[in-house]
Every structure is written in C-alpha cells, then in structure tokens.
Amino acid sequence: MKPHVVVYKKLPEHLVQRLQAEFDLTLFDRITDDNRADFIAALATAHGMIGASLPITNAMLEAAPQLKIVSTISVGVDNFDLDYFRQRGLMLAHTPGVLTEATADTIFALILASARRVVELAEYVKAGRWKGSIGEAQFGVNVHGKTLGLIGMGRIGSAVARRAHHGFGMPILYHNRRPDPEAERELGARYVSKEDLLAQADFVCVMLPLTPQTERMFGAPEFALMKRSAIFINASRGRIVDEAALIAALQDKTIHGAGLDVFEVEPLPLQSPLLKLPNVVALPHIGSATHETRLAMAELAVTNLIAGLRGEPVAHLAV
Numbered sequence: 001m002k003p004h005v006v007v008y009k010k011l012p013e014h015l016v017q018r019l020q021a022e023f024d025l026t027l028f029d030r031i032t033d034d035n036r037a038d039f040i041a042a043l044a045t046a047h048g049m050i051g052a053s054l055p056i057t058n059a060m061l062e063a064a065p066q067l068k069i070v071s072t073i074s075v076g077v078d079n080f081d082l083d084y085f086r087q088r089g090l091m092l093a094h095t096p097g098v099l100t101e102a103t104a105d106t107i108f109a110l111i112l113a114s115a116r117r118v119v120e121l122a123e124y125v126k127a128g129r130w131k132g133s134i135g136e137a138q139f140g141v142n143v144h145g146k147t148l149g150l151i152g153m154g155r156i157g158s159a160v161a162r163r164a165h166h167g168f169g170m171p172i173l174y175h176n177r178r179p180d181p182e183a184e185r186e187l188g189a190r191y192v193s194k195e196d197l198l199a200q201a202d203f204v205c206v207m208l209p210l211t212p213q214t215e216r217m218f219g220a221p222e223f224a225l226m227k228r229s230a231i232f233i234n235a236s237r238g239r240i241v242d243e244a245a246l247i248a249a250l251q252d253k254t255i256h257g258a259g260l261d262v263f264e265v266e267p268l269p270l271q272s273p274l275l276k277l278p279n280v281v282a283l284p285h286i287g288s289a290t291h292e293t294r295l296a297m298a299e300l301a302v303t304n305l306i307a308g309l310r311g312e313p314v315a316h317l318a319v
C-alpha cells in the first residue's frame with residue numbers, strides 16, 4: 001500500500017506525476033474556508049504533506065497521527081510550531097538556497113525604486129503630468145556610493161551585499177548573530193552594533209527570519225536612530241516590524257522612505273496608510289516570485305518529501 005500524501009498548494013503537472021509514481025495523493029490547489037474540512041479529513045491517513053502559504057496549526061497536525069514529514073515550499077518556517085515538531089519527532093523540510101538570488105534581486109529593486117522614486121514617477125508619467133523638464137520636486141537620491149546596512153548576513157544578505165559592493169560601490173555595514181569573515185574579506189563589509197548600523201546606514205535592509213526573538217524588533221526606537229535621509233527596506237517578514245511605528249516614522253519624516261515586500265497582514269488591507277504615502281514602494285510579497293525560482297522551490301520540496309518518506313537523508317531539514 002502506497003504512503004498517502006496531502007498536497008495543499010498547486011504543483012506543476014510533472015511534479016504531481018512524480019509524486020503519483022510513489023504515493024497516493026490528495027490534491028488541493030489551495031486551502032479555503034470551503035475546503036478546509038476536507039483538508040483536515042484527508043490528514044487522518046496522511047504520511048506526508050507538501051505545500052505553502054498556509055499556517056499549519058498543531059490542531060491540524062494532531063489530526064494526522066501517521067504523519068512523518070511536512071515539506072514546505074518556502075525557506076521560512078514561521079507557519080509552523082517548531083517545538084511541536086521536535087516533541088513529536090516530525091520532520092519539517094524547507095527550500096533554502098534556490099530562492100537566494102531572486103530574493104536578492106527583489107531587495108535591490110526595492111532599494112533602487114525607493115531611492116529613485118520609480119513607481120511614483122512612472123505613475124506621474126502615465127497620469128499625463130509630465131509636461132516638461134522635471135525639477136527638484138521629482139528628484140530622487142543616489143544609490144551608488146551610499147552606505148548599505150544589513151540586519152542579517154545569511155545567504156540572501158550576502159547576495160545583496162555582493163550586488164551592493166561590486167555593482168554600486170556601496171560601503172557595507174552588517175549586524176548578525178556572529179561576524180562573517182568571508183563577507184569582510186571579499187566585500188569589505190564591517191561588523192557593527194545594531195545601533196551603530198542604524199545611525200550610519202543610508203539604506204537599512206532587514207534580512208531576518210521571523211522568530212519570537214525577532215518579532216516586532218523594529219519599532220519607534222529603532223526608526224528614531226536612523227538618519228532622516230535613510231530608506232528602510234523589508235523583504236523578510238512583515239511581523240518583524242511594528243507597522244504602526246513604521247507608518248508614523250514615514251508620516252513624520254523621521255525616515256525618508258521605505259521599500260516593502262512584506263506586511264503584518266497580507267494581503268495589505270486597502271485602508272492601510274502605507275498605500276497613501278508617496279515615500280513607500282509596496283510590493284505583493286514577490287521576493288521569490290519568478291517562474292524559474294518557484295519551479296526550483298517546488299522541485300526541491302518534492303525531492304525533500306520523497307527522501308523523507310523513503311527513509312533516506314533529507315538534505316534540507318528545518319527540524
């Protein structure tokens with residue numbers, strides 16, 4: 001009898017066929033209020049789960065007594081209670097590495113778009129307001145040669161630092177759990193305290209996972225330490241930031257602007273003040289959203305799942 005796998009996000013057909021060769025599948029393109037009960041019922045006989053973009057609660061997992069592995073199509077694992085996985089001896093696989101470059105591209109796009117007011121001025125042109133040579137009211141700020149501050153220097157932070165150093169001649173400050181000798185040697189990066197980074201950086205980029213320790217770690221005190229000319233970039237997780245404090249800092253011109261790919265609540269509510277601020281570039285959580293990267297993530301997640309259910313080593317375990 002084949003192991004049973006519950007798929008809770010739409011997969012490319014060739015990956016479905018790959019899974020069907022070894023497992024009995026129950027397929028959901030996504031989980032909604034209309035099919036949530038069916039999803040929970042399917043877990044009763046599940047040995048494995050694969051999907052993304054859904055908080056997997058302990059109650060859901062309690063409904064799956066035969067479960068061995070969950071394979072998430074993401075690098076972040078904040079949709080799961082890791083302590084529960086450890087206590088129960090469940091495997092949680094994820095997809096680090098394959099999304100690094102695409103996410104770093106997104107972060108640098110936010111840096112450029114925020115500094116040069118790309119979105120705002122593109123709309124200015126489309127609205128027919130471009131009547132002649134632009135003046136100071138439409139000027140942006142330089143990126144080349146400005147100081148980049150990275151909070152976190154993992155795979156994605158290092159990829160952003162490479163772009164900044166080699167492409168834009170930016171001095172790099174970083175704050176991390178530990179120093180990164182390679183980044184210091186190859187990119188001239190300098191390890192500093194969080195407070196010194198906030199005070200000196202022209203662009204402050206957050207590159208941290210969401211954990212109990214990082215949740216809401218950026219609030220009014222942190223924004224007050226930043227330069228009034230500084231731009232804040234977040235493409236990690238929205239709940240790392242106290243969004244109300246960020247909005248106040250932007251409205252009061254405590255900081256110059258923000259480029260955001262993530263928010264406390266997603267999708268971002270239409271009534272959010274962030275959508276009314278001209279000094280904000282807001283994207284719909286597109287960090288890894290390219291055809292190539294999302295396919296690579298799905299393929300890796302499938303590989304992780306198959307290895308786990310075969311009893312083979314899983315290359316990318318979060319737990």
